[in-house]
Amino acid sequence: MADSDSHLKSLDYSVLQQCMHCGMCLPTCPTYDATRLERNSPRGRIALMRAIADGELEATRTFAEEMYFCLGCLACMTACPADVNYAELFEHARAEAEKSGELKSVKRRLIRGVTLEWLFMDLRRLRGLGRLMRLYQQSGLQTLIRRSGVLRLLPKRMRELEAMTPTIEKAFSGRLISPLTPPRGQKRYRVAVLTGCAQDLVFSSVNRDTVTVLSRNGCEVVTPAQQGCCGSLHAHNGEWEYAQTLARRQIDQFPPGEYDAIISNAAGCGSHLKHFSKLLADDPDYCEASKEWDSKLKDVHEWLVEIGFESPKVNGSAMETQHVTYHEACHLCHGQQIFKAPRTVLKGIPNLELTELAESTWCCGSAGIYNLIQPEMATDLLHRKVGHIRKTGADVVATGNPGCLLQIINGLENEPRSYRVVHPVTLLAEAYRREKTDVVSEGAETLQPASVGHEVAQ
Amino acid sequence: MPLSDALIERLQQIVGKENVLAEAEDLIPYSFDGTAALRQRPDCVAFVRTPEEVADVLKLGNETGTPIVTRGAGTGLSGGSLPSKEAIVMCTVHMNQILELDRANLTLLAEPGATTQAVAKAAEEAGLFYPPDPGSMKISTIGGNVAENSGGLRGLKYGVTRNYVMGMEVVLPTGEITWLGNKCVKDVAGYSLKDLFVGSEGTLGVITKVLLRLIPRPRAKRTMVATFARMDQAAEAVSAIIADHIIPCTLEFLDRTTIHCVEDYAQIGLPLDCEALLLMETDGHPAVVEEEAEEMQRICRENHCKEVRVAQDAQEATRLASARRSAFSALARVCPTTILEDATVPRSELAEMVRFVERVAKRYELKIGTFGHMGDGNLHPTFLTNEKNADEMHRVEEAFKEIFEEAIRLGGSITGEHGVGLAKKPFLPRFVGDTSMHVMRQFRQTLDPNAILNPGKIFD
Ligand SMILES: Cc1cc2nc3c(=O)[nH]c(=O)nc-3n(C[C@H](O)[C@H](O)[C@H](O)COP(=O)(O)OP(=O)(O)OC[C@H]3O[C@@H](n4cnc5c(N)ncnc54)[C@H](O)[C@@H]3O)c2cc1C
Ligand code: SF4
Ligand code: SF4
Secondary structure: OOOOOOHHHHOOHHHHHOOOOOOOOHHHOHHHHHHOOHHHOHHHHHHHHHHHHOOOOOOOHHHHHHHHHOOOOOHHHHHOOOOOOHHHHHHHHHHHHHHHOOOOOHHHHHHHHHHHHHHOOOHHHHHHHHHHHHHHHHOOHHHHHHHHOHHHHOOHHHHHHHHHOOOOOOOOHHHHOOOEEOOOOOOOEEEEEEOOOHHHHHOHHHHHHHHHHHHHOOEEEEOOOOOOOOOHHHHHOOOHHHHHHHHHHHHHHOOHHHOOEEEEOOHHHHHHHOOHHHHOOOOOOOHHHHHHHHHHEEEHHHHHHHOOOOOOOOOHHHOOOEEEEEOOOHHHHOOOOOOHHHHHHHHOOOOEEEEOOOOOOOOOOOOOOHHHHOHHHHHHHHHHHHHHHHHHOOOEEEOOOHHHHHHHHHHHOOOOOOOEEEOHHHHHHHHHHOOOOOOHHHHHHHHOOOOOOEEOOO | OOOOHHHHHHHHHHHOHHHEEOOHHHHHHHOOOOOOOOOOOOOEEEEOOOHHHHHHHHHHHHHHOOOEEEEOOOOOOOOOOOOOOOOEEEEOOOOOOEEEEEOOOOEEEEOOOOEHHHHHHHHHHOOEEOOOOOOOOOOOEHHHHHHHOOOOOOHHHHOOHHHHEEEEEEEOOOOOEEEEEOOOOOOOOOOOHHHHHOOOOOOOOEEEEEEEEOEEOOOEEEEEEEEEOOHHHHHHHHHHHHHOOOOOOEEEEEEHHHHHHHHHHHOOOOOOOOOEEEEEEEEEOHHHHHHHHHHHHHHHHHOOEEEEEEOOOHHHHHHHHHHHHOHHHHHHOOOOEEEEOOOEOOHHHHHHHHHHHHHHHHHOOOEEEEEEEOOOOEEEEEEEEOOOOHHHHHHHHHHHHHHHHHHHHOOOEOOOOOOOOOOOHHHHHHHHOHHHHHHHHHHHHHHOOOOOEOOOOOOO
């Protein structure tokens, strides 16, 4: 891959050819739905990629922009009768776009340089930044600055971004979770939990809750404090080689042979983490290990259902009914084809009423860092999502991906009603904590109060 | 020679600058429809929004001798909306409103770019039913359906698109706007011109409004699946059901190759030692449905089915139907190129035809899975191949020829629902004969003297 000059030309042609341009993906594609232009549709994008592979088109600026207008939501993969691997095509196409240099601008270079090449290559840096932001928020500086009105001096886009900055958690996973959490009761499995980057920064409590529910269901849980980035952000943004480096580091840190399962609770990461064998196919040292890795990698909901998680033994009637609706993270439903498991988890919680969300599998606009680079499309999608949430009457929105959690929290901020936006695992963990038996055996976990989730304050 | 800038400018004046595409990156995605292995890049694409705009674009075409190809969703399977050389593609996707639902006359008026699904949903919301359900209905346009006279799974009992078209507004190739048909159930004033436009594959005019007939929703439905060791047994069961005066709304089959592919893909637990799987549905009045379902099971058993299963509730019905519904997906993922054919024979010859396709597959060393509409004799032999393999593609073509010849010999048709377009064009003259070809040519010439509308499709 590295020496060829075109990612798309060196790609196995049959992946492109697999698209029979039937159009069945069109009605599920949010960008096509918005514009009705074939160029903005899955089969249109695949046609452009194929034109490049065939040498009929150069990787032009328009092509590059098109590849970044695509959300990467993978709804087209769910709809496709021919099993076209759009995820793979999309990553190669973005890599092609990067290689073409068509999108080079100083600002873009700087943003990508700082995020993809520096911040996310070593998560200590990310956590360092997180600490700074936490200081900014907790010191009252953020409130002060927001009130002062100086923000109005910033350009509109910068103001919007400031408003979107997530609230950083009080403590990161490394402090919340001990490196080894014993199982409650008999040990049935040994698993590792990947704490992720965004998850760790903004939703470290979700990591803690993940460990809680796993340990409660007989898993011995390994959660090292220092973990690397999985590289999904890099792969989705055309930085193929960085993604490979990060994949190798993951496998080194968690040799798959030592675990029954390696657990991800962030859908976006999970859907990338499950395909290391494709990423490292040409690496003789990692080829075998990456295959085993892929087979061991499980989304937390998937794993809980697979091992037959126990319903919390609590007196349901004593609990207030929770009215919950479920938004399906693209990379869980489309990327990993996991539809049922999160609902099974939610329905296993006593006194939880699940109301289906219309268009639950339609992208909320978060899409990795899409909301940062395509704000208009992202905002339209968010409004559409919020409209559907309103209609459910639920006041809790559950979703299994940090990007979606953040996006929906932002979307619901100005609603007259107050909502709680949480990871399904958090709801399950809370119910377990209500169980009569004490929770002494959960190591560092007991040091923290029960999670409060993310209230959208009014 | 590419279209001149002057022409593109005039097009922009008609539909607005933002509705004309002329850059390579915009045009490449309009170089195909749903048909395998056909590609032609248009010179420009124009999005129309009113009948008047359509008329002006057509007049411009006549004036400058520029070919114009109407395109709906581009899901056609015979190359109907594939751009002709140096053509303007005129796309209807923005004309997508449901204009009226008349509850007293049970009709629905829609713009041509409304999806089949949107039409079906509007009918359903009014407690009514629009039966034609092509597999592409989530995205195919009603204009495309009328132009192709599309079928679906319910053809045996409910007919095809034609049976629901009561009228339409069309723009003739020379730019006149006219209305054909009306809301009357009875109307014999003059030739039924609307019927000529149904299935005209975008060659006689551009449909700008469609008036559709709706029917009351059937109140009950029963779904059953039966498996047979031999295709003949399934065919005999179907004949016996119909001889018993039962017209099920669905009578669909899968052949052995398809059953294997579906099982590989969906692991439903289908028996792999069967030559045929039959999906049967009966709908209507609850009491009649019950009675018919009983009869159909009895007939299947009498014809030595291995097993017959009846869905107890809607959920199970969906599960049973999933084997048939996933047939195309299961086949399409096997090879890079999937060619879906639609040869059709009289119902009585269906088993014979399936066997013939199997023999052809063996002889030409091809992988062909056949499924389709057993009730109406419409087969979908699906070729699983690779267009990059020239040798294999040659064998595919030879196999096609044999299959069409055989379909004709058995009293059938070269296409049951996908149309002639480009894909079946070479086979049409032999199928319909010289006189019919002559009449069709004259008719088309009268309407389109400058041959600008979808030239090269169906026949030259
Ligand atoms: C997965 C799949 C499943 C399918 N299943 C079925 C099936 O079950 N039954 C079936 O019959 N077909 C089926 N088809 C074929 C296809 O979907 C139908 O032919 C459909 O009617 C085409 O509609 P469209 O909007 O995509 O038309 P297009 O492909 O865009 O155009 C088809 C033809 O209609 C003409 N046309 C389009 N709009 C107009 C208009 N407003 N006025 C005049 N002419 C017009 C075009 O010029 C062209 O000749 C299937 C296709 C796919 C890909
Ligand atoms: S559904 Fe699949 S095969 Fe069909 S056009 Fe879309 S990507 Fe291509
Ligand atoms: S990934 Fe999403 S936005 Fe991109 S082509 Fe597929 S459906 Fe459309």
